[in-house]
Amino acid sequence: MVVSTLGEDFARRLVSDGLPALDALDYRRAQCLGHLLRHASEMAELQARGTSRFSLQVKGLLQDVLALRALCYELANSTFARRRRDLEQRLDRLLAGHSTVTDNERVRRRLRKHRDQLLVCLYEPSIEPTNNLAERELRNAVIVRKLGGCRRSDAHAQAHAVLASVAQTAYRFGVDFTALVTLWLMPGAGLLDLPALFFRASPPG
Numbered sequence: 001m002v003v004s005t006l007g008e009d010f011a012r013r014l015v016s017d018g019l020p021a022l023d024a025l026d027y028r029r030a031q032c033l034g035h036l037l038r039h040a041s042e043m044a045e046l047q048a049r050g051t052s053r054f055s056l057q058v059k060g061l062l063q064d065v066l067a068l069r070a071l072c073y074e075l076a077n078s079t080f081a082r083r084r085r086d087l088e089q090r091l092d093r094l095l096a097g098h099s100t101v102t103d104n105e106r107v108r109r110r111l112r113k114h115r116d117q118l119l120v121c122l123y124e125p126s127i128e129p130t131n132n133l134a135e136r137e138l139r140n141a142v143i144v145r146k147l148g149g150c151r152r153s154d155a156h157a158q159a160h161a162v163l164a165s166v167a168q169t170a171y172r173f174g175v176d177f178t179a180l181v182t183l184w185l186m187p188g189a190g191l192l193d194l195p196a197l198f199f200r201a202s203p204p205g
Contacts, residue, residue, distance in 0.1 A: 030120035034130035
């Protein structure tokens with residue numbers, strides 16, 4: 001489903017929540033630090049004081065990564081690089097350890113497995129540190145599914161997916177959706193030449 005939606009030649013980074021099924025995809029990825037932070041926080045709350053040290057260390061590290069990412073355009077390049085290097089070293093020390101607590105080791109193995117995907121946002125400013133944006137974009141579709149009882153056929157589902165995608169793209173371009181659809185349905189509009197339609201429907205200035 002992911003490949004059929006994004007295509008085999010998808011060349012951008014996929015920010016994911018660590019779903020194991022995604023490991024088989026041949027995409028450049030980055031882990032959602034929000035999911036990891038929430039999991040570490042929940043573990044720390046449930047664990048006894050003697051076993052929560054690792055969870056708290058992971059939580060603190062991720063919070064520091066997010067804090068540094070928020071300053072990527074404010075700090076001098078040398079300062080940002082130094083602080084990023086410090087976080088890299090902290091992460092590697094954390095992953096090099098070992099614990100007899102099963103849950104801690106499970107998380108450590110997961111972090112080791114995705115080591116190269118954890119700090120991507122500190123090297124590529126265009127990459128968000130979490131997938132919150134994607135989840136917010138899906139929220140309306142989830143609400144429609146919940147209230148409407150889903151679609152009666154694959155054709156209806158596909159039609160809704162196309163219209164919802166175009167409507168959201170229009171919103172992001174600052175284009176009136178009604179104006180866009182009006183142009184879309186006009187004779188000679190072409191076969192879904194959406195870039196041209198967005199240009200024609202965009203407000204001047």
